[in-house]
Amino acid sequence: MADTPKPEELSKIDHAPPLMEGWMDVPAEIRPGIYCYGGKAKNVAAVGMPNPRDWNPADDDWKLPENWEQIIDEGMRDRLDKYRSFKLFMDICVRCGACADKCHFFIGSGDPKNMPVMRAELLRSVYRKKFTAAGKILGKIAGARKLTEEVLKEWWTYLYQCTECRRCSLFCPYGIDMAEITIMGRELTNLLGLNIDWIAGPVANCNRTGNHLGIQPHAYKDMIDFFVDEIEEVSGIRVEPDLNRKGAEILFVTPSGDVFADPGTYTAMGYLMLFHYLKAQGLDITWSTYASEGGNFGFFTSHEMAKRLNAKMYAEAKRLGVKWILGGECGHMWRVVHQYMNTWNGPADFLEEPVSPITGTKFETATGTKMVHIIEFTADLIRNNRLKLDPSRNDNLIVTYHDSCNTSRGMGFLEEPRYVIKNVCNNFYEMPPNTIREQTFCCGSGSGLNAGEDMELRMRGGLPRANAVKHVHEKYGVNMLSCICALDRAVLPTSLGYWVPEVAVTGVHEMVANALVFDGEKERTTNLRGEPLPGMEDEE
Amino acid sequence: MSLNGLLLDKRSSIIKKWRDLVISTYPIDTQRFLKREKDRFSNPVGQTIAEDLEILYDQLIKDNDIDQISRSLDNIVRIRAVQDFKPSAAVGFVLALKRLIRKEIGVDTGQGETKDDMEALEERIEAAALLAFDIYAGCKKKLYELRVIEATNQVSSLLERANLKVEIPEFDPVL
Numbered sequence: 151m152a153d154t155p156k157p158e159e160l161s162k163i164d165h166a167p168p169l170m171e172g173w174m175d176v177p178a179e180i181r182p183g184i185y186c187y188g189g190k191a192k193n194v195a196a197v198g199m200p201n202p203r204d205w206n207p208a209d210d211d212w213k214l215p216e217n218w219e220q221i222i223d224e225g226m227r228d229r230l231d232k233y234r235s236f237k238l239f240m241d242i243c244v245r246c247g248a249c250a251d252k253c254h255f256f257i258g259s260g261d262p263k264n265m266p267v268m269r270a271e272l273l274r275s276v277y278r279k280k281f282t283a284a285g286k287i288l289g290k291i292a293g294a295r296k297l298t299e300e301v302l303k304e305w306w307t308y309l310y311q312c313t314e315c316r317r318c319s320l321f322c323p324y325g326i327d328m329a330e331i332t333i334m335g336r337e338l339t340n341l342l343g344l345n346i347d348w349i350a351g352p353v354a355n356c357n358r359t360g361n362h363l364g365i366q367p368h369a370y371k372d373m374i375d376f377f378v379d380e381i382e383e384v385s386g387i388r389v390e391p392d393l394n395r396k397g398a399e400i401l402f403v404t405p406s407g408d409v410f411a412d413p414g415t416y417t418a419m420g421y422l423m424l425f426h427y428l429k430a431q432g433l434d435i436t437w438s439t440y441a442s443e444g445g446n447f448g449f450f451t452s453h454e455m456a457k458r459l460n461a462k463m464y465a466e467a468k469r470l471g472v473k474w475i476l477g478g479e480c481g482h483m484w485r486v487v488h489q490y491m492n493t494w495n496g497p498a499d500f501l502e503e504p505v506s507p508i509t510g511t512k513f514e515t516a517t518g519t520k521m522v523h524i525i526e527f528t529a530d531l532i533r534n535n536r537l538k539l540d541p542s543r544n545d546n547l548i549v550t551y552h553d554s555c556n557t558s559r560g561m562g563f564l565e566e567p568r569y570v571i572k573n574v575c576n577n578f579y580e581m582p583p584n585t586i587r588e589q590t591f592c593c594g595s596g597s598g599l600n601a602g603e604d605m606e607l608r609m610r611g612g613l614p615r616a617n618a619v620k621h622v623h624e625k626y627g628v629n630m631l632s633c634i635c636a637l638d639r640a641v642l643p644t645s646l647g648y649w650v651p652e653v654a655v656t657g658v659h660e661m662v663a664n665a666l667v668f669d670g671e672k673e674r675t676t677n678l679r680g681e682p683l684p685g686m687e688d689e690e
Numbered sequence: 691m692s693l694n695g696l697l698l699d700k701r702s703s704i705i706k707k708w709r710d711l712v713i714s715t716y717p718i719d720t721q722r723f724l725k726r727e728k729d730r731f732s733n734p735v736g737q738t739i740a741e742d743l744e745i746l747y748d749q750l751i752k753d754n755d756i757d758q759i760s761r762s763l764d765n766i767v768r769i770r771a772v773q774d775f776k777p778s779a780a781v782g783f784v785l786a787l788k789r790l791i792r793k794e795i796g797v798d799t800g801q802g803e804t805k806d807d808m809e810a811l812e813e814r815i816e817a818a819a820l821l822a823f824d825i826y827a828g829c830k831k832k833l834y835e836l837r838v839i840e841a842t843n844q845v846s847s848l849l850e851r852a853n854l855k856v857e858i859p860e861f862d863p864v865l
Contacts, residue, residue: 251732262717
């Protein structure tokens with residue numbers, strides 16, 4: 151974690167605001183390539199969120215409800231009362247600017263309103279006007295301003311240029327969680343129906359069908375069957391996964407991105423192979439076509455919606471009668487699980503403290519939630535010598551590791567993924583220290599911003615990460631970026647496709663499965679992607 | 691002194707002014723950061739501008755290695771192609787070097803060998819500007835390609851794997 155600043159360090163903070171002079175007079179521009187399409191009426195209405203209507207952010211008229219000012223006023227008041235952190239974060243910022251140049255969007259875009267301090271100031275200025283005496287009386291001099299439609303548009307523009315990655319928070323001497331300010335800001339915009347469709351669509355689908363894409367249970371099963379055939383082709387092993395099996399000891403929940411989008415699909419095959427391998431050692435696990443989404447785009451609209459979408463995990467665990475839940479490689483899913491699930495939908499007193507049936511290890515960090523991240527589970531297996539691994543099968547890969555924001559800064563998974571990677575491949579190189587671990591740079595497309603229409607924004611946000619990947623590519627010949635987040639796997643191939651096309655993206659469990667040696671398997675000539683294994687190039 | 695001698699003599703001054711000119715295309719509050727932060731991982735935009743303009747200058751005034759010029763132009767233009775610049779502003783910095791050099795060396799380049807050298811240099815700069823435009827267009831094309839690839843991947847493989855479509859195989863199965 152970041153060092154806590156000493157009092158003498160805090161006292162040295164220069165209180166002169168580093169903020170743009172006259173920033174209040176520079177209206178936000180809604181530019182193509184930067185903004186995402188507005189949430190469609192049908193998707194907003196499907197979950198009962200406010201002001202459903204089709205709208206276009208590029209139009210002058212955003213079709214706001216007539217009493218929109220009152221709605222924001224009450225919404226802000228309500229949240230200031232409910233969340234003390236929000237009130238604190240509105241009050242305590244001294245605008246020291248320590249966060250200013252830490253945001254990937256600021257670094258990549260050069261737009262000063264992407265400095266986290268400025269992004270927060272957009273809200274704070276309105277907060278001051280509405281809720282502080284100085285702001286009410288002194289106005290602009292006290293950094294306060296009235297909420298107008300133009301200001302609202304500025305909010306929307308910049309709140310949807312933040313991926314809630316929390317890198318800036320790491321550098322804040324007061325520990326202000328900027329992601330929480332964005333979360334609150336987005337809650338407020340959602341009160342007026344100002345959402346983006348890339349979030350609203352998945353939320354509506356997830357609420358009804360159980361996953362972002364609206365894939366129905368039979369199609370989910372078809373995908374798993376497809377993976378089973380693929381795995382048999384590569385390894386000669388026919389895995390026999392269970393779906394919706396009552397009485398299993400463990401329920402497995404993973405982001406649907408792993409099941410439906412390359413290259414995440416190879417990671418999903420990796421899970422299937424690992425579970426099959428462990429069956430003989432006593433693993434009793436089932437997938438679910440109902441809890442078929444680990445991700446939670448509701449988290450990008452409101453706490454209430456996030457809670458609602460999250461509820462299916464415990465509900466399905468209860469229905470199936472499992473003892474605990476294992477979760478796949480994902481980022482924001484884990485922020486929700488780790489930091490919110492227990493209080494939103496817990497206590498899950500019908501579940502037990504997770505214990506690995508293979509090694510007997512108690513996962514004490516998951517005592518509250520009863521849900522374990524698969525990277526921790528696998529690291530424990532390797533540490534207890536329960537996996538026969540041949541890392542040379544990954545010798546065609548020169549690997550680096552991208553710490554996903556939510557698992558590194560949000561959960562502290564810094565060593566586990568590295569431990570697993572170093573056991574399943576022989577060539578591993580770190581990116582520079584100020585771009586990894588707690589200081590990791592965001593993929594640039596998180597928190598629902600991985601739409602297609604905002605491609606330029608995504609490339610700007612992805613620049614600092616890709617820049618570090620480029621460095622290790624040039625210095626060590628790195629050709630594979632590994633990660634433990636489904637969203638990373640969905641968006642980093644695109645970002646690297648623009649900045650460093652020589653580097654591909656993989657989940658850690660894809661590499662685990664490629665290295666995993668089964669009893670009685672046929673000699674493998676290819677990896678899960680169908681690419682020849684090192685030394686097997688002539689076998690094709 | 692020959693033109694080349696002058697250009698070497700004024701090298702750091704011209705490069706600094708060229709860098710300042712590129713950085714001045716960003717908002718004032720961003721300019722401070724782009725100049726101040728020297729770590730290339732904390733400040734990829736500022737450091738790319740600083741490093742690659744220096745390389746470009748040296749290549750344009752003497753070595754003229756097209757690959758190196760392309761690489762450095764690509765590094766800068768690839769960034770500016772996704773920032774808030776019109777196409778002309780994204781690549782215009784290359785042509786600005788002509789003006790800077792004329793102003794900075796401040797000698798009569800109107801005749802003889804110096805004039806020929808100057809014309810040759812300006813031609814190289816103009817060629818580099820056209821190259822920058824090619825790179826800019828390539829970057830934009832790449833963005834659209836990536837967008838199409840993402841969309842296709844999402845829909846196509848899904849339909850196939852869910853057995854909702856069966857396409858003609860590459861080769862007819864042997865009957």
